[in-house]
Amino acid sequence: MVSLIRKLGHRALNLVQESGSMTLFLLEGLALAFLPPFRPRRILQEIQLIGVKSTLIILLTAAFTGMVLALQGYYTLKKYGSEGALGSAVALSLIREMGPVLTGIMVSARAGSAVTAEIGIMRITEQLDALDTMAVNPMQYVVMPKLIAGLIAVPLLTAIFDVTGILGGYLVGVMLLGVSSGSYFAGMVQSVVPLDINGGIVKSLVFGLTIILVACYKGYYTEHGAEGVSQATNQTVVLSAVLVLAWDYVLTSFFM
């Protein structure tokens, strides 16, 4: 019984320690963005890796999400005879929840794992040490551009997700199920308010930073060779997905 409590205590201490060191890691990474050299090219490369390369999967996910939202929404709303509200139902679910959360989860699966693997391999093949010996700060050369790219790319991907989802909903709702085009868009314009948009943007900023932070951190502290890299990659996807959903709850309760 005592050993059980001790184990629990050990776990709890570990958790506190890890979140503390992750916070320091984040602060250092962000602070380095304001110190020369600024590395705009590295940031561009990372936007390409995190943003551009995730665009296709985001388009696909978004289109299907919008379509299924329209389908579900249509049959529910039809019971109350208010199919006209379909546009607003689709747009609100996308902008407030589905857009930021699904973008976050897709980015963590697509880009987060890649980031961890890349940095983890740099760790075990001593490329990070090599940077250090050349008097180049690996935090600034490797981690900082990724964090900044995450902050830029994820909100943009979320916006792309929202718009694509709305078009997907239009496809099903209007072209297939016969809701009038006017009421689809007018309803949407009617019911979406600036707070929804701002909330969505804030969420996507937080998610973007969280995912890339976890990915960089797990990669940076990879140990034990190739096995360690695959473990770290796995942990990144699980942890960042859980954190995205947890943050989502916190932020939603904050904005409502």
Added chain:
Amino acid sequence: MRKGNLELVVGAFVLLGLGCLAYLAIHLGKMEIMGSGYPVSVTFDNISGLKMGAAVEVAGVEVGRVESIQLSPGDRASVTLRLEPGLKLHDDAIASIRTKGIIGDKFVKLSPGNSEKLIPPGGKIRDTEAAIDLEELISSYIHGKV
């Protein structure tokens, strides 16, 4: 060559993203780019359900948006409307809060009036009708007051 490509691809991505963001913010979020139109304030007893960004209509035509909502002294709701520049509101205009359908969104309905004095930008609409509270209506019906 590779350098040019990277910049092009990232540029296109950022442009696409910003385009989507702009569509959401301006078209759906009704972000005012230049703050066009003029503000008019109006105080209601009860606005339950009216939100920032909600429509303002005259005879069913949209002529503006709800810009801000605050609690004013005397526990009344002070609402600022931003209206299209060409719209003329007369001194005896009436603002009322209505609902689209039974369960739809709340909006502000204006009857511009026809007295000789106009309400200037930044002015106040004096005659108002509060939101119709469906529950209250039903309960008073049940209790036989109507």
Added chain:
Amino acid sequence: MIQVIDLHKSFNGQKVLDGANLTIPTGRITVVIGKSGVGKSVLLKHIIGLVKPDRGQILVDGVDIATLRGRSLRDFKKHFAVLFQGGALFDSLNVFENIAFPLREKTSLPEAEIAQRVRLRLEQMHLTSEVETKFPDELSGGMKKRVALARAMIQEPEIILFDEPVTGLDPPMSNTVFHLIRQTHQDSGYTALVVAHDIPEVFTIADQVAMLHRGRIIAQGTPAEIQNHSDPMVQSFIKGEVDFLEG
């Protein structure tokens, strides 16, 4: 001159270095030999400051490197280069960009000058200009080592640390790498610390040999002195005797 004084280091309670003492003379090649996993690489990483000692000091020309911070630490690192075990070439950069990397990061030389210096180093390593545009994963182990050596040499460092420079290479290739080390050392006269367990090839390049065992330097001297050393541990290692008592 680099002095390692009474160096102690443990990882997770396991002692790796236990009072190691070593002097690395300027302009010479010092080779540290010892069994795999005995802490040779850890010793090397202490010298460049990648690992911090639990106890003990590293003096480089009389300066304790633990006291260096910020600018002086960056300046200190400019005198060093490290040839890591796998080469540690950057995967995202091609061969040319890898070799040019230290110059692009730490100097403001014009591109033409950089290109000229990179070509010179490639030539020195007997690499053709075709490899310039290749990426590290397209190179063989020996090529990686040579590119990494070219990158280490590009800033004309005063001290180069070699971490297992020939591990995993076939005999002709390891001879090539040793040959290149000897040649570049003759040309530029840098101070070298080589960590290796390749007996007897390392004796051909060493000015001085030290043997690390159980976290201490148990023998130090010229190659001839080490080969005739009286310590049975040294003898059994050099002769490659069967060893069932790991560690």
